[in-house]
Amino acid sequence: MLNTTAIVTTSRNSNPTNDLLAEQTAKTLGIPFVPRKTFSLGELRAVHDAPCILVAKNNALVLETPDGELFFHPNMSHLRVKNLRKGQHDNMAEAMALAPGMSVLDGTLGFGADAIVASFVTGEHGRVVGLEASPLIAAVTAHGLANFSRENEPMTAAMRRIEVVNTDALAYLRAQPDNAFDIVYFDPMFRHPLMQSENMNPLRYAADHAPVSEAMIAEARRVARRRVVLKETSKSTEFARLGFPEIAGGRYSPVHYGVWRKS
Ligand SMILES: C[S@@+](CC[C@H](N)C(=O)[O-])C[C@H]1O[C@@H](n2cnc3c(N)ncnc32)[C@H](O)[C@@H]1O
Missing domain, CATH: 3.40.50 (Rossmann fold)
Known part of the structure; x- marks a missing residue:
């Protein structure tokens, strides 16, 4: 709920x-x-x-929940983009085999850190659409991506390019033609959160916690031209349940990426 x-x-x-x-x-x-x-x-x-x-x-929107406040911030995307600009790799971008000009559908936008990294890599000729089921989170993120001004130029450009849609991912996917996006990506609320971080409580309060459904994955496979990628904890059984044949991500990383390639 x-x-x-x-x-x-x-x-x-x-x-x-x-x-x-x-x-x-x-x-x-x-x-x-x-x-x-x-x-x-x-x-x-x-x-x-x-x-x-x-x-x-x-000039920002702050969401006050009974469990604390939520506001937009690029968070880890700042460091990840900095590392990419230095020529280092990014596990998510690698799992997606992301390249300039590609299109990405992020089915679980949240505060948009992953979408910002995807937008940076796909660049000005790429396209990133972020879907967020919670109207409150979508409002905070959409305003932040469009207005946050304390970032460098490449980060700001990456944020501004992201299109935010307040919708359930399954409903959006069902309305798309076959092969509409190169990559379809999901980073759902983890079935078993990595840590009981109090910082996460406000997000947990407002977010959609429903597990990714088999119907969502079936639609994602139809809509993806190249890959469907799912982020979960490294020990998650979701990869097997949802039929991801490949697992990517650092060997010691607490999160992994399930990869399904369209042949
Ligand atoms: C773990 S967060 C995503 C974090 C995001 N990848 C980032 O880098 O900030 C999951 C988000 O997906 C949203 N969500 C979960 N299920 C969804 C669905 N079926 N459709 C759209 N959004 C969904 C939740 O409300 C939550 O905001």
Whole structure:
């Protein structure tokens, strides 16, 4: 079950830019915009019976969940792109056999770190579409990818190119023609999380936890021109359950990539 009951507001010391962002976000998501005035988030949560609050502040969207706050940040993609620019390899890009000009459908966008790396590698002639089932996460990520401004030029360009769609991956895949994307990629919420990291709790609260279904993989195989790639923990039984014949990723890495190639 997706946690989606939410309202949109601003910080207490808002400005016209953030007011506009909050109002537009509320309209796009079809949820109430509530002027912040002097209310605390706790008060707004109680009055509006909304566990999640999207707050427009500093020209960004922050998602306040009962388990903590979520905001867009390039996270590990910064280091991964830096390493790629130095000529080092990236396990995900290798599992995808990614090259400039390719198209990637990221079926589980989250905060977009993997999509940013894919966008960097595929470059200006490539295409990366990111699907996110949670409307709240999709809103935060879409705004961040389009507006985050504290990055270098290649990272910024990679972020700006990503197309975000708030949808369930299966529904999107079903609407695509055969061979529509070179790569179809999934990085679902792990069946058995690697660590009980408290930092992950807000994402866990808002995210779609449903396991990848066999129907999703069947559709992904139809839509992929080259490969379907699934990221999971290295000991996961999901690779076998979902029919991935190859496993890629560092021998000592806690995560692996299941690879299915279209022959
Ligand atoms: C582990 S996170 C992905 C992290 C992402 N790869 C990154 O680098 O930031 C999984 C995300 O996929 C989303 N998700 C799970 N199932 C989905 C589905 N069927 N369709 C679309 N999004 C889905 C979750 O809501 C969550 O935000």
